[in-house]
Amino acid sequence: MAPRIPLQSPLQHSDTVATAGGVDHHPSQPTGWRRWLLTTNHKEIGTLYLIFSLSMFFVGGIFALVVRAELFQPGLQLVEPEFFNQMTTMHGLIMVFAAVMPAFTGLANWMIPLQIGAPDMALPRLNNFSFWLLPVAFTLLLSTLLMPGGGPNFGWTFYAPLSTTYAPASTTFFILALHIAGISSILGAINIIATILNMRAPGMRLMDMPLFVWTWLITAFLLIAVMPVLAGVITMMLMDINFGTSFFDAGGGGDPVLFQHLFWFFGHPEVYIMILPAFGIVSAIIPTFARKPLFGYASMVYATAAIALLSFLVWAHHMFVVGLPLVAELFFMYSTMLIAVPTGVKVFNWVTTLFRGSISFESPMLFALAFVVLFTIGGFSGLMLAIAPADFQYHDTYFVVAHFHYVLVPGAIFAIMAGVYYWLPKWTGHYPNETLAKWHFWFSVIGVNLTFFPMHFAGLAGMPRRIPDYALQFADFNLVSSIGAFFFGASQLLFVLVIILCVRGGKPAPAKAWEGAVDLEWTVPSPAPLHTFETPPVFRQIEK
Amino acid sequence: MRSHQAEGVRKTVTKTIFALMGMFAFAFALVPLYDVFCEVTGINGKVSTSAQQVLSNEVNRDRYVTVQFITRTSAGLPWRLGVETRQVQIHPGQMTEVDFTFSNRSQSASWGRAVPSVSPSTASAHVRKVSCFCFQEQRLDANENLTIPLVFQLDNTLPEDIATVTLVYTLYPLEESNERPIVARHMNNKNGEI
Numbered sequence: 001m002a003p004r005i006p007l008q009s010p011l012q013h014s015d016t017v018a019t020a021g022g023v024d025h026h027p028s029q030p031t032g033w034r035r036w037l038l039t040t041n042h043k044e045i046g047t048l049y050l051i052f053s054l055s056m057f058f059v060g061g062i063f064a065l066v067v068r069a070e071l072f073q074p075g076l077q078l079v080e081p082e083f084f085n086q087m088t089t090m091h092g093l094i095m096v097f098a099a100v101m102p103a104f105t106g107l108a109n110w111m112i113p114l115q116i117g118a119p120d121m122a123l124p125r126l127n128n129f130s131f132w133l134l135p136v137a138f139t140l141l142l143s144t145l146l147m148p149g150g151g152p153n154f155g156w157t158f159y160a161p162l163s164t165t166y167a168p169a170s171t172t173f174f175i176l177a178l179h180i181a182g183i184s185s186i187l188g189a190i191n192i193i194a195t196i197l198n199m200r201a202p203g204m205r206l207m208d209m210p211l212f213v214w215t216w217l218i219t220a221f222l223l224i225a226v227m228p229v230l231a232g233v234i235t236m237m238l239m240d241i242n243f244g245t246s247f248f249d250a251g252g253g254g255d256p257v258l259f260q261h262l263f264w265f266f267g268h269p270e271v272y273i274m275i276l277p278a279f280g281i282v283s284a285i286i287p288t289f290a291r292k293p294l295f296g297y298a299s300m301v302y303a304t305a306a307i308a309l310l311s312f313l314v315w316a317h318h319m320f321v322v323g324l325p326l327v328a329e330l331f332f333m334y335s336t337m338l339i340a341v342p343t344g345v346k347v348f349n350w351v352t353t354l355f356r357g358s359i360s361f362e363s364p365m366l367f368a369l370a371f372v373v374l375f376t377i378g379g380f381s382g383l384m385l386a387i388a389p390a391d392f393q394y395h396d397t398y399f400v401v402a403h404f405h406y407v408l409v410p411g412a413i414f415a416i417m418a419g420v421y422y423w424l425p426k427w428t429g430h431y432p433n434e435t436l437a438k439w440h441f442w443f444s445v446i447g448v449n450l451t452f453f454p455m456h457f458a459g460l461a462g463m464p465r466r467i468p469d470y471a472l473q474f475a476d477f478n479l480v481s482s483i484g485a486f487f488f489g490a491s492q493l494l495f496v497l498v499i500i501l502c503v504r505g506g507k508p509a510p511a512k513a514w515e516g517a518v519d520l521e522w523t524v525p526s527p528a529p530l531h532t533f534e535t536p537p538v539f540r541q542i543e544k
Numbered sequence: 545m546r547s548h549q550a551e552g553v554r555k556t557v558t559k560t561i562f563a564l565m566g567m568f569a570f571a572f573a574l575v576p577l578y579d580v581f582c583e584v585t586g587i588n589g590k591v592s593t594s595a596q597q598v599l600s601n602e603v604n605r606d607r608y609v610t611v612q613f614i615t616r617t618s619a620g621l622p623w624r625l626g627v628e629t630r631q632v633q634i635h636p637g638q639m640t641e642v643d644f645t646f647s648n649r650s651q652s653a654s655w656g657r658a659v660p661s662v663s664p665s666t667a668s669a670h671v672r673k674v675s676c677f678c679f680q681e682q683r684l685d686a687n688e689n690l691t692i693p694l695v696f697q698l699d700n701t702l703p704e705d706i707a708t709v710t711l712v713y714t715l716y717p718l719e720e721s722n723e724r725p726i727v728a729r730h731m732n733n734k735n736g737e738i
Contacts, residue, residue, distance in 0.1 A: 122553045190560045198552035228564050232571025244719075247575060250659050251618065251716025258578050262571060325665055 049106025092156025117201025278415030290357030378406030399459025450484025
């Protein structure tokens with residue numbers, strides 16, 4: 001189902017190539033599987049990332065469906081509680097580190113060079129390496145499920161000492177897998193920063209960049225800042241487990257609360273790593289289909305930067321119930337609420353871009369509009385959770401589960417799907433089947449809300465998260481959630497079908513596949529040839 | 545890639561690698577920084593791990609503070625930690641002595657350590673321990689009982705809104721070690737002199 005990018009001679013590559021005797025960079029271009037293993041082309045690596053992410057989306061999805069099947073009715077029916085815990089943990093880890101993050105990196109690989117007029121990423125061989133680390137990391141992580149004692153069962157947040165003193169024997173493999181995945185993210189971030197800062201088309205200033213490029217630049221800086229902290233935390237865990245240190249063991253003078261501080265110092269910026277590129281995608285799609293320039297471009301950039309900076313000051317709002325002193329509760333409560341301001345600026349700008357636009361509702365636009373509405377619902381429940389005294393009631397209930405699934409599924413994942421539908425014509429040269437795509441959209445919207453909206457009620461009524469069994473009064477909400485989850489899961493098969501059909505054929509797309517699209521990627525032919533912008537475009541002439 | 549671009553990329557990569565190494569070191573630096581921060585602000589319920597001087601003997605007779613004692617044993621240590629009384633009423637400034645009894649209920653010797661914590665955490669800076677079993681590790685022979693006093697004072701600057709202070713001691717097992725001095729026995733001998 002990989003988009004077949006036809007190998008063409010350099011002179012055909014893009015309409016901007018004018019140099020005589022265009023050099024063939026790959027005299028011995030490998031074919032077959034070696035082509036994909038050894039590729040240094042940003043488009044092929046982007047495709048690999050996206051296929052990997054899609055496969056892991058289904059693996060993580062199956063884990064979620066095991067959880068939902070067990071929760072279909074009260075009592076223990078299908079799986080043992082120990083296996084249930086492994087499923088919730090693996091679902092979280094796979095979705096965060098193997099589905100959402102690689103999907104954004106894949107989109108960055110494909111689109112950033114095209115959007116800034118660069119011939120490739122700055123470090124193509126490193127790019128290949130950072131992709132191929134991922135299958136290694138997640139094969140290792142998934143293999144822990146088959147090990148004696150089972151895989152990680154302590155939740156994706158792996159709080160010590162649950163993940164050290166009381167952890168299964170496979171935890172060392174989990175740590176190694178996370179290290180490898182972290183190195184992959186870090187290398188990807190270095191590459192993206194180096195590309196954006198050095199390889200923009202002549203005449204393109206930072207404030208001329210498309211917002212997807214901007215949001216990814218800021219995301220990459222967040223990755224550089226916090227992935228080493230994650231690496232540090234899991235290294236400390238490794239030493240506590242294997243080398244007798246006591247970073248998180250109170251008996252040896254350590255402190256379990258320190259683990260939570262360190263983890264969330266990584267973990268909260270990580271949340272924004274998973275949403276900022278989504279903001280960028282939506283900021284590209286809404287102006288295209290509203291046929292108006294984005295309202296408040298500069299304020300979008302500053303709001304993104306503000307969210308990124310604030311993300312370092314709010315981590316302890318995940319820890320309101322560990323016994324923080326009052327002054328800390330207040331500080332983290334107010335700083336968290338402050339994030340609603342730049343986020344509100346973004347939502348305002350999207351809505352204002354739509355205002356009096358000539359809107360058409362193709363599938364990318366449908367997903368982007370659903371993103372704006374449903375992500376905002378997730379934002380509001382986040383504000384409720386930010387109220388420290390109220391969080392004492394909500395903490396570790398299904399209300400939290402509802403909140404972060406609203407910002408991640410109809411947030412990050414809908415934005416990724418919107419981006420896929422938006423750029424598929426550029427990748428494959430064909431429009432996706434619009435009828436099927438619309439069915440996919442409506443099934444997804446209904447499925448998401450059916451799954452996650454009742455979780456708000458179950459949580460407010462007191463249902464704790466991460467439990468395989470529950471009190472009878474939660475039965476109806478869980479029944480609805482489980483039906484919704486299977487409906488949503490099944491409708492994603494439609495997504496795969498649309499992509500396969502689109503790769504194999506469909507209505508041919510012109511270079512500028514959408515009427516209102518303006519960015520540089522729409523100046524190269526569809527499908528984008530393997531090599532583009534070998535001679536940099538002159539940005540001003542194209543744009544203004 | 546053109547050469548000035550290659551140069552720019554090299555510089556950017558160098559800078560990001562330095563930032564990466566800095567952040568990795570920062571994560572480890574946070575461990576001691578966290579302890580220092582908690583000690584300075586006293587917001588973690590942690591108290592000094594060594595004996596402190598009595599600041600003043602002036603007792604505020606007008607004010608009573610309830611001090612509660614909670615003892616817990618973590619998994620893996622067959623010990624019990626008892627306390628002669630669960631609760632005392634004292635005045636700020638008043639020197640107080642409370643006996644704690646360690647009992648090893650297994651048939652073999654083992655090492656343990658009681659880790660203290662104070663609640664509310666804002667009171668921790670005002671608890672002055674002159675002598676505490678929690679300053680040392682203990683070794684108990686099979687079925688041995690060991691009584692050690694806690695001598696402490698709540699200083700006069702204890703905030704007015706604090707009426708109850710809870711001292712929590714959690715026992716943790718330690719690996720057998722011959723290098724550790726047998727401090728507990730030493731203290732036990734001096735018991736009468738404190």
